[in-house]
Amino acid sequence: MTVIVGEMLHAELGAVLQHINLGVLLLDEQCRVSYWNDFMAVNSGKDSDEVLGQSLFEVFPELPRLWLQKKIDGVFALKNLAFTSWQQRPHLFNFCGSRPITGQVERMFQNCTFCPVIDASGTMKYVCLTIADATETAAQQLELERLNELLQAEKDEQSRLIHKLEDAQAQLLQSEKMAAIGQLAAGVAHEINNPVGYVYSNFSSLESYVGDLFSLIDTFQLASQQQDAAFRGQIEQATQALDYEFLRSDMAALVRESRQGLERVKQIVQDLRDFSHIDSGDWQLADLHKGLDSTLNVIWNEIKFKAEVVKHYGELPSVQCLGSQLNQVFMNLIINAAHAIDKQGTIWLETGTQGDWVFVRVRDSGSGIAPEHLSRLFEPFFTTKPVGQGTGLGLSVSYSIIAKHQGRLEVESLPGQGAAFTVWLPVRQAPADPPAPSPAG
Ligand SMILES: Nc1ncnc2c1ncn2[C@@H]1O[C@H](COP(=O)(O)OP(=O)(O)OP(=O)(O)O)[C@@H](O)[C@H]1O
Ligand SMILES: [Mg+2]
Structure with a gap:
């Protein structure tokens, strides 16, 4: 213009x-x-x-x-x-x-x-x-921008809270699921315990009866030597037809192996009971080695073909803890270690004390963890496993359980050089809820 x-x-x-x-x-x-x-x-x-x-x-x-x-x-x-x-x-x-x-x-x-x-x-x-x-327009627009920023900040805070809520809910579900599995395992173990008990006791009687029967047969055989040739021939023929010598040696082996099998079943039942600690949902003084061993037995199938398990147990005092929950943590760590091993490797279980603290370390010779993943391991749903294989909740649930014990869960790893997860726990729980002190040393 x-x-x-x-x-x-x-x-x-x-x-x-x-x-x-x-x-x-x-x-x-x-x-x-x-x-x-x-x-x-x-x-x-x-x-x-x-x-x-x-x-x-x-x-x-x-x-x-x-x-x-x-x-x-x-x-x-x-x-x-x-x-x-x-x-x-x-x-x-x-x-x-x-x-x-x-x-x-x-x-x-x-x-x-x-x-x-x-x-x-x-x-x-x-x-x-x-x-x-243009002051009127500018002031209105600036005010609008300010309000928009406030709204945006509030929206961000809300979505952060929603996210936190979802995480907490997922963790709760996972904990409840694990608790339900523990209860189920304990129930089954309890049911099996009775029949296994009487089969085991009958078996001891059976073993001694079989021994008695064989010694009776020995006596008959010895007595048959005194009889005439026709009788002896009859006995010999029957002995050979039944392959008595094999039957006798195999019977002993069968009884021995069955007894071992039964002992194994008894042990598994006991481990399941220990693992779920169904009798005590409360804080108790527990032997962590026992918890580790029973957990290891329960998940043995998942690891036996992949890893040799080497135990370096130190001296541990009884630790005040929620036993079944700690076993869940050990289970998550050991299964993760087994998953990180591609074909064949080693899992080390190390325990020890430092001052008023105990530690349980699960170390493996597996694939290790990429540095960019280290800070995200404990996030709910963080997983590098294919869809359907990992929910990514194992470590986040473990983290919450350890936090409940006023302890810490530490990780060290380099790609290609395995990983080590260390659970630090105070031997006794502080009465209130003070911040967890660092382990001495
Ligand atoms: N010992 C380990 N070696 C290498 N990577 C590991 C090890 N332990 C955990 N990770 C990594 O941390 C991720 C998260 O582990 P987390 O146990 O929380 O979930 P997940 O094992 O993937 O699934 P799940 O919910 O079934 O446990 C794993 O996907 C894996 O990438
Ligand atoms: Mg896992």
Whole structure:
């Protein structure tokens, strides 16, 4: 848009321009002021007689000279309208805010236009600079932005809380599931315990009866030597037909192996009972080695083909703990170790004490853990296992159980060099809930 100005403005038009609620000033190519309306005079505190004919930069040294000069030069060169909004340059002139009541805005936000002024002969002598007060809009927009930021922060906080809630719920479900499995195992173990008990005791009787029967047969055989040849032949034939010698030796082996099998069943039942600690859901003094061994037996099937288990047990005092829950932790750590071993490897179980603390370390010769995964291991649902193979809850549940014991769960690992998870537990629980001290040493 260009404005063509005749020799003189109409007086009416001049009056409008003088009083309009908009800053209007004319600048020549050297930025000398040729027109200055009331808006400019009121807001700058400088009357037109102080400003007219003067260089704008001398009267207002605080103006951004380089930028403004370039803008005006551009309009003279191109004879085109230019514009800057308050978002780009909030305050060109340092005018006071027009919202004194709220007191929130100290300086006036301004929208500026630079308009080429061309006379009838086509010569451009001036740039008309208009300054519009945009404080109202700017204040509203800034307030909106502030509220938006607040809302966004609140939204972020809410989704963080929802996430935390989901994690807690998942952990609770997993704990409940494990507790239910423990109860089931203990129930089954209890049911099996009785029949196995009487089979085992009958078996001892059976073993001694079989021995008695064989010694009776020996006596008969010896007595048959005294009999005539026909009788002896009959006995010999029967002995050979039944393969008596094999039967006798195999019977002993059968009885021995069956007894061992029964002992194994008894041990498994006992381990299941120990593992689930069903009799005591409360804090108790427990032998952690016993817990480790029974856990190992319960999950033996998962590891026996992959790993040799080497135990380096130190001397451990009884530890005040929730036994079945600690066994869950040992189970998660040992199964993870077995999973980390590709074909064949070793799992070391190490225990010991340091001051008033005990530790149980599960170390493996498996694949190790990538450094970028180390900090995420205890997050619920973090897993590197294929879908359907790992839920990613084992370590997060273990972490919560150890935290409940005022202990710590530490991990050390390098890719390709195995991993070591160490459970640190205080021997006795502090009465209240003080922060866990570091282990001595
Ligand atoms: N001993 C280990 N060696 C290497 N990586 C391990 C070891 N233990 C844990 N990890 C890594 O930590 C991840 C998380 O373990 P976590 O036990 O929490 O879940 P998961 O084993 O994947 O699934 P699940 O819920 O069945 O236990 C595993 O997916 C694995 O990448
Ligand atoms: Mg796991």
